[in-house]
Amino acid sequence: MIKRILIKPVISEKSEQLREKENAYTFIVNKKVNKIEIKKEVERKYGVTVESVRTMIVPGKTSLKATRSGYVKSRTSPYKKAIVKVAEGEEIDIYGEA
Numbered sequence: 001m002i003k004r005i006l007i008k009p010v011i012s013e014k015s016e017q018l019r020e021k022e023n024a025y026t027f028i029v030n031k032k033v034n035k036i037e038i039k040k041e042v043e044r045k046y047g048v049t050v051e052s053v054r055t056m057i058v059p060g061k062t063s064l065k066a067t068r069s070g071y072v073k074s075r076t077s078p079y080k081k082a083i084v085k086v087a088e089g090e091e092i093d094i095y096g097e098a
Contacts, residue, residue: 004030007030008028029080029081038053039053048086054085057080058079060076061075063075
């Protein structure tokens, strides 16, 4: 069974600040993978040396929207996020620039 480990990189102001200050990149990952699997996958896919991996599970959030037919409740799914710190002087090309 092949499972997809890295789902997508997170591109936000906070993740860009982490990239500039700590040389750390943020990814949304599969909920069932551990830090060792994340480290191996980033090293294999991007060809960099990973110093550390921090993971967290972001809880789903509920929202209430007013419509013509009344209020509608909705919920976003929870997901797992990993912050991967890369060795000094190395870089991951998230944007795909050549």
